[in-house]
Amino acid sequence: MVRLSTLFPRTAALASMVLMGASGAALSSSFGAGIENSQWYVSESVFECSMVHEVPGYGRAVFRHKAGEQLSFYLESDTALMRPGKGSLVVEAPVWRPGAAPRKVGAVNVGEGRRPVALSSRQAMLIAQGLLDGMTPTVTRESWYDRSPVRVRVSNINFAGQYESYRACTTNLLPVNYDQIKRSRIPFRAGSTSLAEGDRELLDNIVTYVQADSTVERIFVDGHTDSSGSRIDNRALSEQRANAVADYLIEKGVPQDLITVRAHADQYPASRRPADNRRTTIRLQRQGERPELQQANGYEAGYSG
Structure with missing residues (x-):
């Protein structure tokens, strides 16, 4: 479940971080869709195929495959929540599936701008495979506002069915863009x-x-x-x-x-x-x-x- 309000996600996220900084508690801010609001949307054309997942309170997680290029994955947010630098990517079990061992994918670069996290084709494929396995890929990095971690979780709920449509789209892409x-x-x-x-x-x-x-x-x-x-x-x-x-x-x-x-x-x-x-x-x-x-x-x- 998302810990912050989904009614005013940007305001709630900022307020939560300010309060944690004032108290000095090293608590994490966790963003992710729950079972009741996890959706994936596929956009299809011969020029580009994409899968978009809304992450309440944070922004979007996007798989993108342009014609003539390899698969990519990025996180998009209108608000700078993560401090630029090295973050971590782990494929872990969702809260409703305890006991499964997490898989550490490796370090990720967190930058500035609306797409602070952009992953290589290899890491994008590992995220997709983790989602198909029923796991939850999670990116973690320090917040802009204090040293508390910001965790962005990508939900596997409703992913597999849409992924089939996405894969079908990629077979019809043009050879070049x-x-x-x-x-x-x-x-x-x-x-x-x-x-x-x-x-x-x-x-x-x-x-x-x-x-x-x-x-x-x-x-x-x-x-x-x-x-x-x-x-x-x-x-x-x-x-x-x-x-x-x-x-x-x-x-x-x-x-x-x-x-x-x-x-x-x-x-x-x-x-x-x-x-x-x-x-x-x-x-x-x-x-x-x-x-x-x-x-x-x-x-x-x-x-x-």
Whole structure:
């Protein structure tokens, strides 16, 4: 059972900690759902699957699996209750199941912000397995306000049924997410316009994503060369490289009117290494994104080449 009031959880939590600090008692503040109010909610799409659990008085516990990435887990709270530093993660028996031995998972980093605890894929899987085993994963860390421990317990009640829906969702995720392919690069050998097998796999993933995300409104395909040839030859070669990529995207089902092809020869080098400059870049633009971030000069924030 939750020790603090669920009617005004944030106020009650702060008041409880202040009172404990004033009395000097090293008591713990424990947050967790009981049998009567433990719920898990699944959100499903081809872009992301998540399971959200409300932790009364604290916030939320979230499993999240983005397309193209591994499973993650984090605690989210609007109020900073834990002091930043090293906390502990233990998978223990719930109060209604005494006798089962706890399993210590290890240390966790507690940070600042609305998501103070974000765990690795391995730790997230250990938490999920503990919940499936009927156990209660618990994160413990000192409070912001005194040295008393703050315990956040993740309830296993109603988890297993929703986890099956969540697992089914993950099998339908796209192979990549937007951040992974919004700026992509196809390298070329000297004088070549041919696509390698790995390049086709990357382009196939871009096609799959674009067909699923209706907010992608423009695809910029920019051809480049090194400086070894004449300006006229390099211009033609960069156009052929850009067209090789654009034609492949169109052949695989991307509407032609989404694609803007540009040829730049050796005008925008990515580095001093010729091999880095023999390339075609693919850049996606979603609705509402600023077009100036899609320039071909190779110097926009977070991207080179």
